[in-house]
Amino acid sequence: MSNETQRHADLLEQRYGTQTKPENIIWSAQVEAMLSHRSVRTFLEDDLPDGALATLVATAQSASTSSALNQWSVVAVTDKALKLKLAKTIAETVPTDRIPWIEEAPALLLWVADASRSAEITKAQGSEPVVLDYLDSFLMASIDTALAAQNASLAAESIGLGVVFLGVMRNAAKAVADIIGLPSHSFVAFGMAVGRPDPERISSIRPRPAQPMVLHHNQYAKGRYLDYVDEYEKASQAFRNAQGMSPKTWQGAIHGSMTSMDYMGGRQELRDMVTQQGFKLL
Ligand SMILES: Cc1cc2nc3c(=O)[nH]c(=O)nc-3n(C[C@H](O)[C@H](O)[C@H](O)COP(=O)(O)O)c2cc1C
Helix, strand or coil: CCHHHHHHHHHHHHHHCCCCCCCCCCCCHHHHHHHCCCCCCCECCCCCCCCHHHHHHHHHHCCCCHHHCCCEEEEEECCHHHHHHHHHHHHCCCCCCCCHHHHHCCEEEEEEEECHHHHHHHHHCCCCCHHHHCHHHHHHHHHHHHHHHHHHHHHHHHCCCEEEEEHHHHHHHHHHHHHHCCCCCEEEEEEEEEECECHHHCCCCCCCCCHHHCCCCCCCCCCCCHHHHHHHHHHHHHHHHHHCCCCCCHHHHHHHHHHCHHHHCCHHHHHHHHHHCCCCCC
16 A cells, blocks of 8 residues: 555544545545644644735635625734633633633634625615625625635645634624624624644544435435434544543534533524624524
8 A cells, every 4th residue: 555545544544433434535635635634722832924824814815705795804813912812701601711722822813704895885885785684695704704714724734734713702702893893794703723733732633424424415315314323423432532532422412512501602692793783684
């Protein structure tokens, strides 16, 4: 087996564990990099290298964007005191007293679903941006923001950085918006801690379910996922054990996420927050 073949087999082993693996992956350097993804929550204190931010933003801007409206922005928080303030604001919404990866990472990127420019440009032409009143506009800006951020995350990983997405920023959506001075028709969809991964505290690739759980051909195969749950539980358990994580089944974790208001941590207020920001969600 060549080094390359071995590397690819290792990646599939880590991504799927003992589950059935796809056998016909068309490998490229980019595919390999994407299959190597793991969230990073342990960072060195080093500042981002020169040009890193510009690179992340250029790749984010290269993502598709609905109707070329460019309805997202990113606020790069590198000021340590401001970042700590944001970290503390969020830590108050979760059961732990601190969120070390926000404190440690040299940069916290706040990805803003941002229709504020569209609203202003429309008003400057003497009209009301009535389309922004509809849920679809909110969704459109949010989707574009996620695509942009995902491109940036892959770029970050390709230049030796690591990231973790931070949906937890929405726990205190209003406070975060106030701290960074967001305009109307915008909100922080999620954050992203970025930095150089600490080689002493490296994270592992987290397995995903076998492909038939998520891939349907022509028609949605309702309930077929049930055939694959047990296998995924085994892969998930093996990962958790190897990471020294608390024993928890995947289905148990889903149940917790679907029933616990603690898990929501303040995000149950999101509708109020985004409507105060001008999105009517009609
Ligand atoms: C939109 C989004 C929000 C997330 N929010 C958080 C978060 O608030 N805190 C955190 O530690 N991880 C967060 N994550 C990371 C996920 O927990 C992680 O992607 C998942 O467990 C799979 O692990 P992996 O990225 O290492 O493959 C988020 C991921 C996404 C896509």
